[in-house]
Amino acid sequence: MLRIPVIFSQHKSIWKTFINCLGITIVALGYYGLAEICRHLASTPQDVTPVWFPDGFASAAILLFGDRLLLGVLIGSFLANIWAFLKTDTTFHLLQSIAQVTMIAIGTTTGIGLGSYLLRRAIGRESPLRNFRNVSQFFWLTGLMGTMVNATAGVTALCLGGTIAWSVYPSVWLTWWVSNVTGIFVLTPTLLSWSEITSYKLIYFYRKTKLLHFLEALVMLVIVLTISQTAFVGIYPIEYLIIPCLVWVTFRFGHFAATNLILLIAIIAIVGTLNGSGSFARVNINESLLLLQSFIVATVSFTLILSGTINEQRRNSNHLKKSQIELLQKSQLLTKSNQELTQAKQLAEAANRSKSYFLTNMSHELRTPLNAIIGVTQLLQDDESASPQQKEDLQIICNAGFHLLSLIEDILDISKIEAGKMEIQPLDCQFLQLLHGVSESFRVSAQKKGIDLVCEFTPDLPQIIHTDAKRLRQILFNLLGNALKFTDKGTVTFAVSKMTNQELISDLESSDHINVITCSSHSISPTPEVVYVLFAIADTAVGIDSEKLNKIFLPFEQAGENKFKSQGTGLGLAISQKIAKFLGGEISVTSELGLGSCFNLRLPFEVVDPIDYGEIDHDTHQYLLSKNSAQVLNSQHGFDSKLAQQYPLQILLAEDNLVNQKVASRLFQRLGYIVDIANNGLEVIEMLRSRTYDLVFMDIQMPVMDGLEATAKILEEWDFAMRPRIIAMTANAMPSDREHCLAAGMDDFLSKPIKIETLIAAIKRSQVRLLS
Template identity: 30%
Template sequence: MDSDKTHGKPVTLRYKISEFIIRYSLKIAVLLMVTGIISAYFFLASTAQTLTKQTSQLNAQRYLEALSAFRTLYTEEVVNTAKKQNITISHDYKNIKNAIPLPATLSMALGKEIGKFQSGAKTFLYSPYPFPWRAKENKAIFSQDFSQQAWDSLTDNPKKAFFRFEEVNGQMSIRYAIADVMREGCIDCHNNHAQTPKNDWQLGDVRGVMEVILPINKAQFAAQSSLQATFIVLFTMMGLITIVLFIFFSRIKKDAKKLADSNLEMMDKQQQVNFANEEMSLAIEQLELKAIELVSSNQVKADFMATMSHEIRTPLNGVIGMLSLLKQSEMSHEQNHHTHLATVSASSLLNIINDILDFSKIEADKLFIESVEIHLADLVTNLSSTMAHIAHEKGLELIVDVAQLKHVVARGDPHRIKQILSNLISNAIKFTAKGEVVISTNISVIDDTKLQFSCSVKDTGIGIEQSKLDSMFERFTQEDSSTTRQYGGTGLGLAIVRKLCQLMHGDITVTSQQGRGSTFSFTLLLESCRSVKAELPQLDLSEYRILIVDDNKTNREVLHGQLTLWGACVRQADSAKSALAYLTESLKKAKDKQFDMAILDMHMPEMNGAQLGQQIKANNKLAHLKLIMLTSLARPGDAQYFASLGFDFSLPKPVITADLANAIIQVVNGNEPTKTQPALPVKNDTKKITVKPLPKSTRILLVEDNSINQIVAKSLLTNLGAQVEIASNGKEALSCLENEHFDAVLMDCQMPIMDGYTATKAIRKSHRDYTDIYIIAMTANAMSGDRDKCIAAGMNDYLTKPVDIIALENSLLKALNLPLDQIEAITPQINEPKVTEPKVTEPKVTNNDTEVKPDEPSVSSNAWGKEEFYKRVGQNQQLAERIVTMYCQDMPAEIDKLSQAITAKDDKEIEAIAHKVKGSSANLEATILAQCALEIELAVKENNSDEIELLSIKLKDDFAELIAELEGFLAYNMQ
């Protein structure tokens, strides 16, 4: 009891505190709930109203956008096609046979049909400028204040929609209007229609209003009413909660259930909205199906056109053939004229049919690309030559630049490449009234099997408007509608060109400035062709000064580039007056600084090429000057005419590289160039032109420690046309490669400091720009397995010393990927060095300046192959004397070192010196001594000391005999 009493007071107090908290907390909670519900009511009511308006506005906007998109699609794809097929387009299409409705008529009909599924939506299209058959309807519509306000608003701001909510036929609706602006495809119809109320429409003008009256969904109003009822119930419940907590909880449960039911009802309404959207999507899918049907129809049309083109082409070819036969028969002048007109018309029709046929083949995916060998330079130049007369008849310069075509043979479709080029060139000529058409080509290596052929055709014609550039390669498209009338054509040519480029894995682009000309550039992917290489001439004009006289800058630059590649010193003159000034100035200089040749253009302002040539020939001080004439039109008798004026040669434009080389050689040397005659004889001149297999820009790094071998190798390379840099060992070679660019490396194998094998491996592991450079082993090691050792070290090819000039030439041509003089490159693989028995009778040796005396004593010894040695140094007397002198100075010391090494039994030193003696002697064609040195090398490898002793005695005897002969040779030539 005490305990209960003790704890009674705290329990009572605790209960009262709890009751107080519950009572006031409940009141506060109810107050907060009431406040929250009131706030929520106003917030939700406002949000629901805003959402309703936004949803209605969005639905109306999408409705008109879909209708407008359909109208645009119908105008561009159906109406334009119907116009081409001469199908009637009318608002009264139901009463006209085979007619189709106008875009506006069909759009309103479609809106009416859609409205049946869109809760009674209604669509209107009205304008202050209606056609007569819509005038009454428009007048009634404009009597409404909304229509007039919509027109005023949209006229001021066409991009902003005009709308408002109002009750229509007892139902709340949104009236939504957008501007109906003038489209490109509609301008012609509206301006030129017989009953048009306005004929000065322009693109983007507001021609009317497109309006939709869209009833607001009833479900949205029902949701708002349900929300209001819910809040009323909640307020009632809050009043009852203040009386009895039990009633509050029971009521809250019931109201929660009602709220859930209301949400379910709202979800049902939302599903109805989704169903309506799905119906809209279904309608869009049906439109897409119609579009697919149109595409299929186009394919059927393409197949039909291909068949019809074939059928038409056959009798048309017969017509042209018969006209050709008719022209060969006897006819009157009038009959000849009529036949000519008929032939021109038939040819034009044939070209149109061919374009349609090709395009139809492409559309039907029935055009196939061939793969045959093509001489690209010949293809471009020959095609240009056939079209040159068209350009020249218009007074245009046709310039062809194929100087960059290094790989001039590839595999592709020559017919289609010609088709692309002829289309672009003929277009350039057609749309150019004065100036020039320049054809520039290039080719680049993609990989071992692919080449990319690039070509651009640039003109100085009428140009193309920038807004039209993107559509130039679409079918039936030209710069404007007057182009076809003025210049002719189907509008299919460029579309076919793009398709052909794409079929050959390339593309075409165009840049243009209106009034200044256009440039069409295309690329094609071709296959590499290694079986046959076409040969481009490589002249050595390093001793020549040439003057180019042409008023056309591009023509001068093309000629300048080609002549510079051949090493000539070139100067340009843009007029006859400037040319005469340059020539007068040159006469004041030394003879070797004067011009040797002038290339003149025939057609120049003020004074033409023929008149300039006559003035030059009239000056006795310029009698030495060789003259070449460039003519736009090659006519019968031109050669004789220009020869009578004093010209040495005449060439037609465009100038082909091979023809230019042939002309220069004939003018200076008087002979045709041949492969077996690199140095042509001189005719009435102290200079000569040589045809060399390597471009003058070829740079070779020669890595060789032996000074005699350096001189011989450098002489051989220089005679082939290359520039040579020398490194004495592998370390120096790496330094040279770091600092300079080279096209190939000739690498000796045995060298001090760093040998050729080590240097090659270092190059391959360097990961620098030169890591893949072509390396040719040039070694006196000719034993079995030496070639494999060089290849294993990373070298690309292998030559033995003494180096054969043909083998060296072929190896370098392979390194540079240039045309081979011989299909099979010579790659010597021998077990013993070459030993040639010298002939007893000594040949007569000549060079440019000296000649060996005819009474020189004959050779009585076979120690030195003098005849073969002279062949090796290119019959150069001074070089021969220099090499023999160096050999006589350096080799006695090497023989002494060899004797000392043999006495000391230093096998490594013996082998190194014997190798050096072998290489130097072989290059001198001292084959007996070289053979003995080789045998010493082999004896060292076999560790045969007795054989080394015997061979060293023989080596001294052979060397003494050789030195005696060489010193006699030098003594005789010093006389």
């Protein structure tokens, strides 16, 4: 098995050697044959050949097949010159002539090899006729520089052998060199153009070329031959009329036709001039040859440069067309891709709308039973006949209901954040009252767990700030709730302080907080005073592993102990961080296992009513906070059975759900009101026509006529002074729902489940508007 590759390799090597030997033989015989033809057909009585075609043949062979054929050039040159310079009268003269011819052959081979080598180094494997640059490189390197070596070696050999005198060295060198240059300029391009013709191109040319094209080529050939015959054999000097014809042929038929036509013209010109006829015939043969060679070189140079330029322009034009086609195809693909992206975007938007619709609908459906649960629980808690154990159980039910409500809010919030629909609604708010309201909300939970809840509010905090109080309260509730949930013993500290400039600079340098502030959607006017406040919530819980710290702000991530992971969705911190960034700040955390964690919330606030902090005493500030928080708590808890006496109102309730009707009626009864009930919007209109009402609590989703349609009808039928105040009371709790209700003309908005505190507040706001 191993012998087969070896035998195959040997056969391949033998075949390659045979091909090389065959090529060398062909080049040697071709060189020698062309030399004999030039001597017999195109030679002067002084044995001067005006065009040395053998060098043109050799240059073409080396450019096409490589340096391995240079041995053929050496042999061919030796054979071409041995018979011209061989002297056999004495042995010395024989050896001298052989050495002389050998030197000429070596010079010829070196010149042709050098010219081909320099050209390939300059243009690579490209065709010398491909473009203007390649043509010019061919002229300089192969046509001019290589032939200088050939002429120098040949004439030097003749002088050393005594064939010519050293005194005529310049003139003989020039004749030799121009002869070689002319031969390469005329024959090499012709052979190179023939090498580019393949059977495929011939078939393609035959199929695509029309009859008129053939006739045009034939007419041009006849015209050029006629002009050449007249100029070089006749007596009329019209040889330069050939140039426009060559230009036409080059444009119409390319460099293949042009180079072959030049070869025919050169042969006619050489024969005619050597016979003493034509425009270049002079008494002095050297003058005749110089004129003839100059014409041939100029014609060839002009034609080949023009051909190279045309080829380059056509190639660029084809490349441009190809690029335009590719660009068009890519444009079509891009258009198709854009269409697909548009369709995908539409599908994504449709899916997002479906998700939003689903979440909104689910929120509505979940809030409806929650409204009954929480409402009845509030009623039972206010029942004086209930035992302490029953009230405790009712509190558990109420807490579970509000916990479920918070989970619904979290899911809606994260959905809005992902959809980019989170909205910040900054308003003026009492900052200290907000802080104490938040802290007091957790004191009962802290007492039940036996944990100290320490609140530290510095005296330099602003009194009134411009921010979204609802969202700020949501963040603080989440951070404090987590701290209390994960702390079994010890202390939870809620510290709020105004950041100094040094602290702010240090904080901005150590984090990307500065980018968050400057890029926030919550724009802060440069005119009012802006303060940066640090909220620090520290606990003595188990702490968080450092590997999990970078994950706690991701949705659905819970880094605490397993026993707490079922007590939430894992959305609280993710939502809080997003809201913090919307407000212009951020949340950071530091934690150590076994010692606890500290969450830092940094926010910028616009101060609405700056005060002189230096005039406030620390103790007085603490006392005022406690007093305010107590007043807030006292006003926010429990039913006020005398509310109807303070705010006497005729109330109509529009609600289609029977359970919600009963719950709402009992809530209003505890406040001292007897309400009428309408099952849909149409009944609302009919009852308003028959009786006067001060307030209408309007549900949105109702049969026959919904709340928005009913509101529009009321605004159309009654003017502002005569119509009742309309308060939306709906399970549609999205911010957009509130906007739609207010935009429809409603005066206020309450979302279910209804808290007794918010209901009382809405009644009071309506009474104020009625009196105004």
